[in-house]
Amino acid sequence: MIEADNSKGQLVCIIDADYVLSDKEPLIRLWGKTKSGRSVLILDRTFDPYFYVLPKPSADLDKLVEAIKAMEIEGSKPTRVEIVKKNLYGKEYDFIQVFSNNPTDIPKFRDTVKHFDGVKEEYEYTIPFYRRYIINKGIVPMSWVRVFGKEIKTNADMDLSIEAEKIESIKEEEISEYPSLHILAFDIETSQAEGDEIIMISMMDTKDFKKIITYGNKASNVETVANEEEMIKRFFQLVKEQNPDMIVGYNTDRFDFQKIAEKCEKYKIPIILGKDDSHMIFRRRGRVSAARFRGRMHIDVYDFIENILEDSLSTEVLSLDRVARELLGLKKEKLSWKEIEELWKKGDIKTLGEYCLHDSLLTLKLAKNLLPQIFELSRVVGQTPFDASRMSYSQLVEWLLIRAAFNSNEIAPNRPKYDEMMRRRRAEPYTGGYVIEPKEGIHEHLALFDFQSLYPSITITHNISPEMVDCNCCEVETKVPDYEHHFCTEKRGFIPIVLENLVRRRIDIQKKMKKLEPKTMEYKRFNSRQYALKILANASYGYYGYPGSRWYSRVCAKSITAWGRYYIKNVMEFAKKLNYEVIYGDTDSLFIKIKTKKAAKEFLDKANAMLPGVMELDFKGFYKSGIFVLAKSGVAAKKRYALIDEEGNLTIRGFERVRRDWSKIAKDTQEKVLLAVLKEESIQKAVLITKRTINKLKSGKVKMDDLVIYTRLTKSLSQYEQVGPHVAAARKMKERGITVKEGYIIGYIITKGTGSISSRAEPVSDAKDYDPDYYIHNQVLPAALRVLQGLGVTEEKILHSSGEQSDLTMFKKK
Structure with a gap:
C-alpha cells in the first residue's frame, strides 16, 4: 500500500484528462503531479456517459x-x-x-x-466524456485533489498510478500554487530546396537540457544523424528520455506537428510522444486541428495569443519575433527563408543551429511568461489547459456556463443546427452603443470616464437572462428602454448569478493584490486570475448574440445595449446640468471638459451615487489636451482621437498609428505629427515632419522594414474573387513553397514597376525596392492629413509650401 491508500490520501494537481476503453468500458485517466514533483496517473472506472431526453x-x-x-x-x-x-x-x-x-x-x-x-428533444449528447467527468466530479484542472485508492501498474511512463476509490477536490484557498512542471520547447526548420524536408530540430527545457539535431553536415554544437527519418526518430527518443510534463511550441498545431505528421506517414513512423504507447492524434479545435498526445500536455503558445491576447498587443503580426519583442523584450535572430536555404546549401550548420535553438529559447520563455494566464483561465472555466488555451472567447464562456449549469441542476441548451445558425446570422442588426459625435478640433483640460465592465454590470443589475424575459410572476415596474420587454425582479437569472460570482471573485482578488508586492509570485498568480475573470465577464454580452451560442438570446443582447445607451445618456445629461461640456461619448465612455482632477473626482462621486446595482463609473485619466478629427464623409470620426497627459504621454485611438494595415513609416509620421500638434502646439513642425519623410522616401533611403504593410487573410486564397495586394503577395508566397492559410497575416511591400498596385505587391522577403509615389500618396500623406486637415493644412501646402509659421490658437476650442 502507498500514501494514496491511507487516511490522508495522495495530494495531486490535475494537469490533463482523457479516457480510454478498457474491456469495452470507459476508463477515465487524470494526469497530475504531486507537490514533491512526482508524476501521477489516476484511473477511475466508476463513471458512465449519459444524455437527457425531454418527453413531450x-x-x-x-x-x-x-x-x-x-x-x-x-x-x-x-x-x-x-x-x-x-x-x-x-x-x-x-x-x-x-x-x-x-x-x-x-x-x-x-x-x-x-x-x-x-420525445420532444434530447440534450447534452455532444459533451466530450472526459469533460463531462471533470464537470460532474467538481474537478478543476490546475487545481488540487486528494485521491484515495490502490497503487497499480500501467504502461504509462509515470512515477505513480492509482486506481481511485474516492477523489476529493481541495478548496482553492487551501492550496493555490501550481506544482513545478518540466516544460520542453521545440522548433523545426524546413527547406524547400530539399523538397520541403525538415532539416533541423531544436529542443530546450526548464532543466537546462538543449539539443540541436540535423543530418548531413556536422558542427560542434549539433548532433548529426544519417537522414531526415533518423532525425525525427531521434527527436521522439529524446522526448521520451527527457520525459517532460509539457511540450510547448509556437504555431506547432498548424505547422511543426503537421509537417512531422506528413513525414511520419511517409516513413511509416508511429508518432508516440505521450506518456503511454498511444499515437499522436489531431483534435479539431475551431479552425485548427490540435496535436494531442496522452499524458504529456501540448500547448501551442501561438493559439492562445491569437485567440485571447491579440487585441491587447500592439504588434501588427503575431510572429515569434514580434511577440517576443513585445512580451519579453527579446529579439529573434533574423534569417529569411532564402538565407536559411543558403546556409543549408553551404553547410553552415553551426549558424543555422544557433538560429533554430534561439527559436526554442524564445518559445520556452514565452511559455513560462504566459502559462500562468493559461492555467488561471483553465481554473476559472474548469477545462484543461490543452483545451482552454485553444478556445475562443465564446467557447470559454460556453464551458463556464455548462459547468455552472450542472452545479445549478440546469440542462445546457443544445447548440443551434445549421439552419437556425444561418437564420440568426441573417437577422437584422440591433442597435448597439450610443455615440455622441465628438466636437472636432483641439480641446484642453479633458477628463475621461468609463463604466466599469458596462455590459456585465447591466446584466447583473437588471437580471438579464433568457429565462427571465417577460415573466408573469412579478409586476412590471421597469421596462427595457426603447423596448416593451422586462426582466423578472422576483427570481435571479442563471447567467446573472454566474456573472456576479465572477465579478465578486475579481473584486476579492484585487483586494488581496493590494496587500502584496507586485514582484511576488502570489501577486502575479492573482493578477493572472483577475485577468481571466475579467475577460470572461466582458465576453458574456457577445455570447448572447453569437449565432452559435447555446444560450443565444437576441432579446437579452439588444436589452443590454439599450440599457447601455440609457446610462451613458443619463451621465452625459447629468454632466451638462453641472455645466460641464461633453466633448465625446461612445458606448461606455465619455470625455468631459473639466479644469482639475479634483473637480473630475467630485463629478465621479456624484455620478456613481445615482447609479443602481453594481453599475459604476471609473475615472480613467486627466489630459492636458486632445484632438478629435473628421472622417472623410465630413462627420466627426467615431473613436478617432489622440490625447496628451500632463507628463507628455500620448494616447491614440482609431488613427492609422494603431492599425496593422498601414506601414511603419506612415504610422511613425502620424505619431510625430500628433506630438508636434499636441505637445509643441506647432502646425509648422508637423508639416515639416511630413515633408522630411516625403523627401526621404524620394531619396530611396527608407529601410524596407519601415515599408511593410500587414493584412490578414480572412478566407482561403481560392475564395478571393478580387485580388488585393495582400492576396497577390500571398499567392506569390504559395508559388514559392511557403505555407499560406486563412487567418495568416501577410506582410508585403509595394515595389516599383508598371501594372496595378496588387501586381507590384511583393512578399517582404522578396522585395528588392519600393515605389516612393505609392508610399507618399497612399501612406504618408493620408496618415498626416488625417490629423492636419481639420487644422487647415492641405496636401498642396505640405508638398509645395515653404513652411510658414502656424500656431494652434484659432483651432483650440474655448
Missing part, C-alpha cells in the same frame, strides 16, 4: 422509459434509464437520463431515440 407533455412517461430501455443498437443497450427532475431555462421538467457503458454509444442512442413517439 402528452407522452406516457413509463412507456417511453420502457421503449428506451429495450432499444439495442449494434449490440449495445442502455445500462440504466432514470427519470430525473432538471431545469431548462429555469423551468422544472421530468427528463429521462439515458446511461451507457461506452461514450461512443451516446450519439447512436440519441439518433435512435429522437424518432420515438413522445
Whole structure:
C-alpha cells in the first residue's frame, strides 16, 4: 500500500484528462503531479456517459422509459434509464437520463431515440466524456485533489498510478500554487530546396537540457544523424528520455506537428510522444486541428495569443519575433527563408543551429511568461489547459456556463443546427452603443470616464437572462428602454448569478493584490486570475448574440445595449446640468471638459451615487489636451482621437498609428505629427515632419522594414474573387513553397514597376525596392492629413509650401 491508500490520501494537481476503453468500458485517466514533483496517473472506472431526453407533455412517461430501455443498437443497450427532475431555462421538467457503458454509444442512442413517439428533444449528447467527468466530479484542472485508492501498474511512463476509490477536490484557498512542471520547447526548420524536408530540430527545457539535431553536415554544437527519418526518430527518443510534463511550441498545431505528421506517414513512423504507447492524434479545435498526445500536455503558445491576447498587443503580426519583442523584450535572430536555404546549401550548420535553438529559447520563455494566464483561465472555466488555451472567447464562456449549469441542476441548451445558425446570422442588426459625435478640433483640460465592465454590470443589475424575459410572476415596474420587454425582479437569472460570482471573485482578488508586492509570485498568480475573470465577464454580452451560442438570446443582447445607451445618456445629461461640456461619448465612455482632477473626482462621486446595482463609473485619466478629427464623409470620426497627459504621454485611438494595415513609416509620421500638434502646439513642425519623410522616401533611403504593410487573410486564397495586394503577395508566397492559410497575416511591400498596385505587391522577403509615389500618396500623406486637415493644412501646402509659421490658437476650442 502507498500514501494514496491511507487516511490522508495522495495530494495531486490535475494537469490533463482523457479516457480510454478498457474491456469495452470507459476508463477515465487524470494526469497530475504531486507537490514533491512526482508524476501521477489516476484511473477511475466508476463513471458512465449519459444524455437527457425531454418527453413531450402528452407522452406516457413509463412507456417511453420502457421503449428506451429495450432499444439495442449494434449490440449495445442502455445500462440504466432514470427519470430525473432538471431545469431548462429555469423551468422544472421530468427528463429521462439515458446511461451507457461506452461514450461512443451516446450519439447512436440519441439518433435512435429522437424518432420515438413522445420525445420532444434530447440534450447534452455532444459533451466530450472526459469533460463531462471533470464537470460532474467538481474537478478543476490546475487545481488540487486528494485521491484515495490502490497503487497499480500501467504502461504509462509515470512515477505513480492509482486506481481511485474516492477523489476529493481541495478548496482553492487551501492550496493555490501550481506544482513545478518540466516544460520542453521545440522548433523545426524546413527547406524547400530539399523538397520541403525538415532539416533541423531544436529542443530546450526548464532543466537546462538543449539539443540541436540535423543530418548531413556536422558542427560542434549539433548532433548529426544519417537522414531526415533518423532525425525525427531521434527527436521522439529524446522526448521520451527527457520525459517532460509539457511540450510547448509556437504555431506547432498548424505547422511543426503537421509537417512531422506528413513525414511520419511517409516513413511509416508511429508518432508516440505521450506518456503511454498511444499515437499522436489531431483534435479539431475551431479552425485548427490540435496535436494531442496522452499524458504529456501540448500547448501551442501561438493559439492562445491569437485567440485571447491579440487585441491587447500592439504588434501588427503575431510572429515569434514580434511577440517576443513585445512580451519579453527579446529579439529573434533574423534569417529569411532564402538565407536559411543558403546556409543549408553551404553547410553552415553551426549558424543555422544557433538560429533554430534561439527559436526554442524564445518559445520556452514565452511559455513560462504566459502559462500562468493559461492555467488561471483553465481554473476559472474548469477545462484543461490543452483545451482552454485553444478556445475562443465564446467557447470559454460556453464551458463556464455548462459547468455552472450542472452545479445549478440546469440542462445546457443544445447548440443551434445549421439552419437556425444561418437564420440568426441573417437577422437584422440591433442597435448597439450610443455615440455622441465628438466636437472636432483641439480641446484642453479633458477628463475621461468609463463604466466599469458596462455590459456585465447591466446584466447583473437588471437580471438579464433568457429565462427571465417577460415573466408573469412579478409586476412590471421597469421596462427595457426603447423596448416593451422586462426582466423578472422576483427570481435571479442563471447567467446573472454566474456573472456576479465572477465579478465578486475579481473584486476579492484585487483586494488581496493590494496587500502584496507586485514582484511576488502570489501577486502575479492573482493578477493572472483577475485577468481571466475579467475577460470572461466582458465576453458574456457577445455570447448572447453569437449565432452559435447555446444560450443565444437576441432579446437579452439588444436589452443590454439599450440599457447601455440609457446610462451613458443619463451621465452625459447629468454632466451638462453641472455645466460641464461633453466633448465625446461612445458606448461606455465619455470625455468631459473639466479644469482639475479634483473637480473630475467630485463629478465621479456624484455620478456613481445615482447609479443602481453594481453599475459604476471609473475615472480613467486627466489630459492636458486632445484632438478629435473628421472622417472623410465630413462627420466627426467615431473613436478617432489622440490625447496628451500632463507628463507628455500620448494616447491614440482609431488613427492609422494603431492599425496593422498601414506601414511603419506612415504610422511613425502620424505619431510625430500628433506630438508636434499636441505637445509643441506647432502646425509648422508637423508639416515639416511630413515633408522630411516625403523627401526621404524620394531619396530611396527608407529601410524596407519601415515599408511593410500587414493584412490578414480572412478566407482561403481560392475564395478571393478580387485580388488585393495582400492576396497577390500571398499567392506569390504559395508559388514559392511557403505555407499560406486563412487567418495568416501577410506582410508585403509595394515595389516599383508598371501594372496595378496588387501586381507590384511583393512578399517582404522578396522585395528588392519600393515605389516612393505609392508610399507618399497612399501612406504618408493620408496618415498626416488625417490629423492636419481639420487644422487647415492641405496636401498642396505640405508638398509645395515653404513652411510658414502656424500656431494652434484659432483651432483650440474655448
